[in-house]
Amino acid sequence: MRTLLTFLLPLCLFVGCVVDSSEEPAESVERVKVGDRLPSFSVDVIDGETTYVFSSDRLSGRTVIVFFHTSCSDCQRELPELNDYYLRHRDEPGFQMVAIAREESASEISAYWQEHGLSIPYSPQDNRRVYALFADQTIPRVYICSDLGLVEWIGIENFELVEKK
Numbered sequence: 001m002r003t004l005l006t007f008l009l010p011l012c013l014f015v016g017c018v019v020d021s022s023e024e025p026a027e028s029v030e031r032v033k034v035g036d037r038l039p040s041f042s043v044d045v046i047d048g049e050t051t052y053v054f055s056s057d058r059l060s061g062r063t064v065i066v067f068f069h070t071s072c073s074d075c076q077r078e079l080p081e082l083n084d085y086y087l088r089h090r091d092e093p094g095f096q097m098v099a100i101a102r103e104e105s106a107s108e109i110s111a112y113w114q115e116h117g118l119s120i121p122y123s124p125q126d127n128r129r130v131y132a133l134f135a136d137q138t139i140p141r142v143y144i145c146s147d148l149g150l151v152e153w154i155g156i157e158n159f160e161l162v163e164k165k
Contacts, residue, residue, distance in 0.1 A: 029136045038149045039133035047121035054098045059147050061094015067141040069102050070112040075140045086120045102131045
């Protein structure tokens with residue numbers, strides 16, 4: 001019984017971030033891989049009191065794209081680390097970072113950001129339109145891209161954000 005519980009508890013935590021919709025497929029489809037060009041998209045981004053448009057077609061330097069949902073336990077664990085990474089690099093010329101929600105409202109994200117002292121610019125998305133360009137399940141996801149729009153590194157679920165030089 002103890003062995004079964006040891007297996008089931010982590011599985012339940014994992015499933016919470018992967019399967020949050022009855023429409024999730026059984027197997028993950030990865031649409032973007034290291035070396036691929038970023039899909040073309042643009043989103044409205046909230047950065048404190050400022051709102052701007054982020055476009056994957058207009059990259060100016062190293063770009064970090066994060067997909068998340070604030071009720072995902074893996075996202076909750078990784079967002080503070082991602083925020084630290086953002087704070088260390090945000091003043092570098094051309095550096096961009098945007099956290100794109102998967103099915104979450106601006107008010108939910110704003111409340112979570114305030115409660116946890118997060119600074120990463122974010123884009124509320126009430127659907128999976130942008131997320132679906134990259135994959136069909138599993139968050140958090142992080143994509144580090146060059147100014148040419150090429151994916152240099154991908155982190156999925158539990159990861160250590162690599163320092164790029």
